[in-house]
Amino acid sequence: MSQIFHRSTNTLSRATIFGAVFVVAALAWVAMEVQRSPYITYAGVRKPQPVPFSHQHHVTGLGVDCRYCHTSVETSSFAGIPPTKTCMNCHSQIWTNAQLLDPVRASYKSGESLQWTRVNQLPDFVYFNHSIHINKGVGCNTCHGPVDQMPLMYQQESLQMEWCLGCHRAPEKNLRPRDQVFNMRYQQPTSANPVLVDGQSYTDQAELGTALVKKYNVRSVKDITTCSTCHR
Amino acid sequence: MDEQVRVTADRAPVIEPGHTFGTVTEKISAIVLTRPASNGWFAGFGIAFMLTMMMLFAIGYLFLKGIGIWGVTIPIGWGFAIVNFVWWIGIGHAGTLISAILLLLRQSWRNSINRFAEAMTLFAVACAGIFPAIHVGRPWLAYWLFPYPNSMGVWPQFRSPLMWDVFAVSTYATISALFWFIGLIPDLATLRDRTENRWLKIVYGILSFGWRGSARHWHRYETAYLLLAGLATPLVLSVHTVVSFDFAVGIVPGWHTTIFPPYFVAGAIYSGFAMVLMLAIPIRKIYGLEDFITERHLQNSAKVMLATGLIVAYGYGIEAFMGWYGGDRYDAFTLWNRLHGPYAPLYYALLACNIFIPQVLWIRKLRTSPVALFFISGVILVGMWLERFIIVVVSLHRDFLTSSWGMYYPTRWDWMTYIGTLGMFLMLMFLFLRILPAISIFEMRTLLPEAEVRE
Numbered sequence: 116m117s118q119i120f121h122r123s124t125n126t127l128s129r130a131t132i133f134g135a136v137f138v139v140a141a142l143a144w145v146a147m148e149v150q151r152s153p154y155i156t157y158a159g160v161r162k163p164q165p166v167p168f169s170h171q172h173h174v175t176g177l178g179v180d181c182r183y184c185h186t187s188v189e190t191s192s193f194a195g196i197p198p199t200k201t202c203m204n205c206h207s208q209i210w211t212n213a214q215l216l217d218p219v220r221a222s223y224k225s226g227e228s229l230q231w232t233r234v235n236q237l238p239d240f241v242y243f244n245h246s247i248h249i250n251k252g253v254g255c256n257t258c259h260g261p262v263d264q265m266p267l268m269y270q271q272e273s274l275q276m277e278w279c280l281g282c283h284r285a286p287e288k289n290l291r292p293r294d295q296v297f298n299m300r301y302q303q304p305t306s307a308n309p310v311l312v313d314g315q316s317y318t319d320q321a322e323l324g325t326a327l328v329k330k331y332n333v334r335s336v337k338d339i340t341t342c343s344t345c346h347r
Numbered sequence: 348m349d350e351q352v353r354v355t356a357d358r359a360p361v362i363e364p365g366h367t368f369g370t371v372t373e374k375i376s377a378i379v380l381t382r383p384a385s386n387g388w389f390a391g392f393g394i395a396f397m398l399t400m401m402m403l404f405a406i407g408y409l410f411l412k413g414i415g416i417w418g419v420t421i422p423i424g425w426g427f428a429i430v431n432f433v434w435w436i437g438i439g440h441a442g443t444l445i446s447a448i449l450l451l452l453r454q455s456w457r458n459s460i461n462r463f464a465e466a467m468t469l470f471a472v473a474c475a476g477i478f479p480a481i482h483v484g485r486p487w488l489a490y491w492l493f494p495y496p497n498s499m500g501v502w503p504q505f506r507s508p509l510m511w512d513v514f515a516v517s518t519y520a521t522i523s524a525l526f527w528f529i530g531l532i533p534d535l536a537t538l539r540d541r542t543e544n545r546w547l548k549i550v551y552g553i554l555s556f557g558w559r560g561s562a563r564h565w566h567r568y569e570t571a572y573l574l575l576a577g578l579a580t581p582l583v584l585s586v587h588t589v590v591s592f593d594f595a596v597g598i599v600p601g602w603h604t605t606i607f608p609p610y611f612v613a614g615a616i617y618s619g620f621a622m623v624l625m626l627a628i629p630i631r632k633i634y635g636l637e638d639f640i641t642e643r644h645l646q647n648s649a650k651v652m653l654a655t656g657l658i659v660a661y662g663y664g665i666e667a668f669m670g671w672y673g674g675d676r677y678d679a680f681t682l683w684n685r686l687h688g689p690y691a692p693l694y695y696a697l698l699a700c701n702i703f704i705p706q707v708l709w710i711r712k713l714r715t716s717p718v719a720l721f722f723i724s725g726v727i728l729v730g731m732w733l734e735r736f737i738i739v740v741v742s743l744h745r746d747f748l749t750s751s752w753g754m755y756y757p758t759r760w761d762w763m764t765y766i767g768t769l770g771m772f773l774m775l776m777f778l779f780l781r782i783l784p785a786i787s788i789f790e791m792r793t794l795l796p797e798a799e800v801r802e
Contacts, residue, residue, distance in 0.1 A: 117541070119552045128557075150498050277500035 134241045156273040162232045165218045167267060174299060181255055181297045192213040192244040196231055199223045234268045235259070242347045252290040254281075256299050263299040283339045287324025290331070357617070357713075359642035361456045362625060362794045366638065371791045375784050376541050380635050387633070395774035402767020405760050406481055414484050414606060416760045422753040423743045427761040428482035429593070430735045431768065435475035436516065436590055437611070437731060440583050441619020442468025443523060444651075446530070447579035451570070456647050458790040459639040462534075463630065463779070464623050465527040470775040471622070472520045472748075474768040479512060508592035515589040522582055526575045532558050533568070535791040587615045594738060600677040601685075601742030610662030617655040617701075618731035620648050623722035628721045628778065639786055642715050649714040652705065652727065659734075662704045677747060688742045689754065693733055700730025718774065 153159050173179045182188060184197035199222040206216055207223075220294045222229045236241055248258075256262060260271025272278055282289055292312050304310040306318040312330070319322035327333075338344070362371075408417060442464040449457035462759040478490050492501050492513045535555035542548055556566065565629050591611035594602040624645065631640040670682030685694040704726050714721040745752045779785070792798055 119548050120544075147496065155498075270563070275498040277498050280500040 116267075126328070149271060151275065156270075156275060157234075158235075158270050158273050161267045161269045162234055164232055164267070165229055165301070166215065169262050169266045169343055170262045170268060171266045181299075188245050189249050190246050192242070192246065194245045199229055232271050235274065237274060241345050243345065249296055250293070250326050251286075251333050252293050252296060254291050254296045254298070257289050257291075261299065279345070280340060282345075283334055286333050286339070287321065287328050288335075289325045290327040290333070293331070329336075359646070361459065361641060361643050362791065363683040366795060368792050368795065368797060370797065371639075372537060372541070372788055374636070374638070375786050375788045375791065376538055379538060380542050380547075381783055382634075384495045388777060388781065389768075391775060392777040395772075395777055398767050401763050401772050402477075402771055405763035405767055406477070409481060409760065409764075410486065414482070416758060418755055418757045418761055420753050421738055421753065422746070423755040425482075425739050425743065426755055427757050427765055428478045430732065430739050431740075431765050432475050432478035433590055433593075433611075434732050435478070435768065436519075437587060437615035437618045437735075438622045438728075439468040439471035439475065439523070439585055439619065440473070440612070440615035441521075441623050442466070443519075443526075444581050444616050444619065445582040445623070446526060450576040451580060453547065454494065455794055456644055458794055459641075459786050460623060460627060460648075461790070462527075462530065462783075462787045463626060463776075463785045465523065465530065465621060465755045466776070466783070466785075467619075467626060469520070469527060470772045470779075471619075472516065472523060473775065474772050476516055476520065477768060479509075479516070482504060492514045492653070493731075497786020500618055508589060508596050511589045515586045517588045519582060522575070522579055526572075526579055529568070529572060529575065530557055530787060530790075531783060533560065534784045536560065536790050538784065584612055587612045594742075599703040599742050599746050600675070601681040601738065601746075604666060606662055606665050610659065610665075611654045612657035613662065614731055614734060617652055618728055619658055620652045620655070621727035621731070624648050624652075624720050625728065628717045628724075630780070632717070632774045634780075634785070636786065639791060645717060645720055646711075646714050648787035649708045649720060649723075652724075653708040654703045656701065656727070657710075663698070663702065666672075670673045673783065681742060684745050685737065685741055688741070688745065690737070690744070694737055694741070697730055697733040697737055700726045700736060702773060704730075737802050 146156075149155065174181070184201055185194040185198070188194040189325045202216075202219050203223050206219060210216055216231060258272060260269075262268070264265075273343045290302055291303075292310065295310075302308055304317045305321055309316040310323055311317075312323065312326065315326075317326065324335060334338070364394060378495070417426060417428070419428075442461075445464040446461040446468075449461075459773065480486055483489055491497075491501075492503055492510065503513075505511075516534050532555050535551050536558035539548055539551035539555050588611065590608035590609040595604055595607040597603060627640055627644070627648075631637050667682055670678045673679075685691065707713050707719075708723065740755045744755055
């Protein structure tokens with residue numbers, strides 16, 4: 116009776132057993148990467164807008180403060196997208212013939228809202244409050260990235276829960292003095308570049324953050340990582 | 348060894364005399380290799396297959412419409428899904444008892460029934476495993492039950508017995524499959540060597556992993572098999588214990604009972620052996636395996652059923668006693684409700700099926716009668732299903748607050764899913780009978796006088 120399997124089957128069987136380890140590891144790695152990739156989160160994706168509004172131009176170029184347009188960010192859970200009226204404060208006088216601004220003028224004339232595309236979008240089972248973060252010393256660019264350098268808006272962070280929790284579990288790593296929240300060029304303290312709070316100079320973020328947690332009465336990690344903080 | 352094959356007046360042999368290595372091998376492998384599939388097999392498989400399709404339809408509709416198509420309500424959140432889950436998991440336990448615990452106890456009568464008992468375990472666990480996955484309202488998120496590093500920064504709650512269920516059942520399924528497959532390797536090698544068909548040779552050749560039956564193979568095989576049996580024994584006890592914790596950890600009167608772990612395990616073996624007999628009796632008849640599955644096996648299985656049945660009866664007794672002795676009005680009411688409430692007929696049926704009718708197993712004549720055993724096993728399976736129904740539903744439908752008393756009426760979808768899993772179980776059993784040796788060939792060979800080693 117002839118042999119069923121050729122000698123080469125030996126190599127094949129060893130390769131399959133040895134290879135299975137790599138296949139399993141690769142699948143696990145792919146699953147890990149995919150669930151955090153921009154394919155899922157849309158982080159870094161520039162979505163098309165009705166008007167190619169440039170934060171770079173308005174913030175860096177013209178020095179407009181964040182709160183000029185996003186008026187309710189210090190008092191409301193929702194930072195607000197400015198109405199057409201805010202645009203027309205200036206654009207009724209400048210660039211009145213620019214083609215780029217046609218939709219804005221049309222909206223102003225007709226009263227129809229501009230249909231902006233939302234970039235930082237959380238699911239509705241998450242209750243996010245802007246004002247609490249602003250008032251506890253979380254800067255705009257900590258979460259939204261260098262908006263002053265974005266010709267077209269994109270989402271900087273993943274906005275996934277592990278990212279939120281990363282900060283809620285160690286808020287001192289990211290807090291800054293309240294008067295620096297809207298400073299898009301704020302730098303964390305170093306010995307060369309100390310940060311002054313209440314007359315005291317800090318050269319280290321850990322020290323500054325710990326002091327600010329105390330000063331702003333940031334609640335305990337246990338408090339701010341319970342489900343009811345966001346999933347109300 | 349000698350003792351095992353001796354025919355005495357009061358003890359039937361575990362294998363009828365007159366067999367040789369050749370006849371044993373021929374007889375068992377013929378079912379797979381040469382015997383053509385009969386019309387009966389096709390009819391049985393066809394019916395089981397259609398029932399499986401019905402189950403898939405019921406599950407598909409469930410996913411489409413939601414859990415509300417079942418009869419579960421607010422006081423009775425757990426209905427057929429959990430009842431059937433516990434029932435199926437329980438049935439699986441006899442397979443592991445036969446293959447692992449009886450191996451540790453060196454019981455030679457396990458050799459001819461362990462293979463299909465293990466297959467029964469696997470198929471019963473497959474049926475059971477469906478229910479925890481589909482009884483959740485959002486089954487597509489069931490993977491959240493597994494601890495994996497996710498982008499939510501959230502891990503499962505390891506305090507919940509439902510979480511332990513995930514680990515218990517998945518471990519149980521894995522170990523049972525491994526144990527079963529390791530037991531199959533020498534037999535697959537036999538099939539590989541006996542088949543004339545080239546493709547079958549390749550398939551069985553791959554599955555048997557190049558088993559050559561050398562002394563070193565056998566030595567390691569025995570060690571591994573014994574180790575796995577040693578692992579599977581605490582596993583089988585803990586799996587149904589964990590399942591019982593689903594209830595015993597709760598505060599519901601009728602659930603919060605410390606006797607549940609051992610009493611659930613005893614019930615599992617009780618119902619499992621009943622299922623083994625319900626399968627073994629027709630199989631030995633249809634495939635002419637009376638020489639291998641002898642009166643001794645039927646008797647011994649009946650005795651195990653009798654023993655575990657008495658433990659179960661003791662459990663009912665203690666539950667009833669504690670209802671009175673505990674002095675808790677809710678526990679007392681639970682007992683009263685079982686005896687006089689709207690589900691009382693089911694409780695009496697339970698007592699009849701599980702305690703009173705099986706007492707006839709004391710009679711030797713009935714223990715050795717395949718027909719009688721078949722029917723008694725059927726009664727026990729019904730009874731054990733009723734037990735889970737009583738524990739789950741009757742405890743839930745009337746508990747602490749009278750304002751939240753209700754009734755549970757299973758819908759057609761409950762029934763379709765349940766009967767469908769029966770069909771799936773049978774379908775897998777039918778396939779198993781045709782594809783793999785239903786009786787362990789090499790372990791049967793060790794029972795023969797030829798295998799005896801003389802000093």
